[in-house]
Amino acid sequence: xxxxxxxxxxxxxxxxxxxxxxKLAGAVRDQGFVKRIGAEDSGVVTPPRYDRGDWKAxxxxxxxxxxxxxxxxxxxxxxxxxxxxxxxxxLGGECSNLLGPALALKRRGRYGVVYLDxxxxxxxxxxxxxxxxxGGEALALVTGRGQVDLTDLERLGPYVRDEDAAMLGYxxxxxxxxxxxxxxxxxxxxxxxxxxxxxxxxxVLKHLERGELDGFWVHLDVDILDSEVMPAVDSPDPGGLQxxxxxxxLKPLLKSPKxxxxxxxxxxxxxxPDGRYAAELTDTLVAALNG
Numbered sequence: 001x002x003x004x005x006x007x008x009x010x011x012x013x014x015x016x017x018x019x020x021x022x023k024l025a026g027a028v029r030d031q032g033f034v035k036r037i038g039a040e041d042s043g044v045v046t047p048p049r050y051d052r053g054d055w056k057a058x059x060x061x062x063x064x065x066x067x068x069x070x071x072x073x074x075x076x077x078x079x080x081x082x083x084x085x086x087x088x089x090x091l092g093g094e095c096s097n098l099l100g101p102a103l104a105l106k107r108r109g110r111y112g113v114v115y116l117d118x119x120x121x122x123x124x125x126x127x128x129x130x131x132x133x134x135g136g137e138a139l140a141l142v143t144g145r146g147q148v149d150l151t152d153l154e155r156l157g158p159y160v161r162d163e164d165a166a167m168l169g170y171x172x173x174x175x176x177x178x179x180x181x182x183x184x185x186x187x188x189x190x191x192x193x194x195x196x197x198x199x200x201x202x203x204v205l206k207h208l209e210r211g212e213l214d215g216f217w218v219h220l221d222v223d224i225l226d227s228e229v230m231p232a233v234d235s236p237d238p239g240g241l242q243x244x245x246x247x248x249x250l251k252p253l254l255k256s257p258k259x260x261x262x263x264x265x266x267x268x269x270x271x272x273p274d275g276r277y278a279a280e281l282t283d284t285l286v287a288a289l290n291g
Contacts, residue, residue, distance in 0.1 A: 001039040001089045002081070003029075004074055004263070006047035008063040009096030009134035010234055013270075018050045019234060020270030025091035027269040031282035037289045039089060042081060045074045045100075047093075057130045060147050067096055067134060068149055074100025079107060082260055089289065092265030095121055095138035098219045099150065101261060102142040102159035105217060111260070112164035112208040112216035114253055115139050118190070118223040118240050120167055122176040122183075135234075135266070138219075139167060143183065164213060166204045168193055168249070169224035171239045190224070190240050197241075197248035209258050218253050218262045222281060229280070232271035243284045250288035262289075 003025035010019040025044075034041055048066035055062040074090075078101045081088045090097065095117070105111035115121070121139040123131060124146060131137055137146060143165060144151050144158025151157045166186040170177065180187050186207050193200045208216045227236035229243060241249075253259060264285065272278055 001034055001037075001091065002042045002077055003044040004047070004090050004093045004097045004100065005044065006067075006070055006093045006097055007050055008047060008067045008070065009094045009138070011133050012052075013234065019094065020268040021092060021094050021234070021266055022047070023269040024093060024265065024267045027267070027272070027275070027278040028091055028264075028282050028285070030275070031279055033282050033286065036286045037089070040086070042077065045070070045077050055132070057132065060131060061134045061137065061150060062132055064134070064147065064149055067099070068153060071099040071103055071150075071153060075104035075107065078261065079104035082108065087259070088261030090261065090263035092263060094135040094265045095219070095221055096134040096141070097263050097265055098138050098142055099153070099159075101217050101263060103153050103156065105215070105260070106156045106159040107154070109214035110164065110212065111160065112166070112213050113142060113160045114204055114208065114216060114218045115165065115167040116169050116219060116224050116249065117167070117221040118169055118171060118225075118237055119221075119235065120170050120174055120176045120180045120187075122179045124179070127176055127179050139165070143185075164208065164216075166207060168200055168204070169241065171237055193249060194241060194245050197245045198252065201249050201252040205252060205256055209256060213258065215258045215260045216256075217260060218250070220250070220262060220264045221266045222264065223266050230267070230277055232268050232277045233266045234268065243280060247284050247287055251291050254288055255291050
């Protein structure tokens with residue numbers, strides 16, 4: 001297990017503050033997570049300071065320089081563990097954390113990604129007025145859409161080919177669905193997942209257990225969960241999964257011999273003062289990983 005407590009890719013919840021998702025790892029650890037999954041603790045990759053400076057709309061992704069530097073260091077740590085045949089659990093942080101594992105795996109071969117999120121995170125300058133928060137652009141970035149200082153680190157972009165990606169859990173009002181579909185990325189809405197999470201997982205495995213792929217990584221943004229059961233996120237929305245749906249989705253994905261790791265992000269302990277949502281999230285993650 002590795003902590004990647006970066007909040008570099010989210011907007012401030014209130015002017016003059018910073019996003020609290022950097023506390024995710026600590027909150028989950030406080031629930032006994034490491035011991036409960038029998039993990040080896042591989043430490044923390046400490047992120048740079050959150051500082052948007054005088055950023056304004058139209059300037060591109062904020063914190064991009066810091067994010068690029070952090071992604072390289074995170075890739076080094078994740079890659080070291082992959083080389084040791086360890087299954088990696090990366091606790092965020094927010095969705096731009098995916099850049100680190102994606103870069104690590106691209107250094108080693110051809111890998112896919114399963115993107116579990118309440119939003120597609122396919123925002124680009126081509127489908128919106130401007131970009132800014134990389135957490136809302138992470139799937140676009142790892143598939144090569146966006147500014148080159150993030151999409152082409154070490155001249156290895158795109159880190160994931162469109163045909164090697166899957167995106168599950170978006171709501172019915174998803175803003176960038178057209179971009180997702182134009183890319184040909186396998187996708188399933190939250191409603192489709194809730195109808196049959198086991199089938200949704202099977203569809204993904206059929207797609208990503210192909211022989212030409214060396215493996216795949218699972219990215220989990222906990223806002224895939226319905227806002228009633230997980231309000232402690234920056235963009236809570238109704239129409240999402242219940243914990244039992246998420247568990248049914250995660251279990252077969254994480255059991256696959258092709259799956260090399262999981263990152264978890266967006267949960268904000270500042271929005272969970274009594275620790276209830278941390279406990280419920282941890283229970284689901286433990287059950288999924290212990291399968």
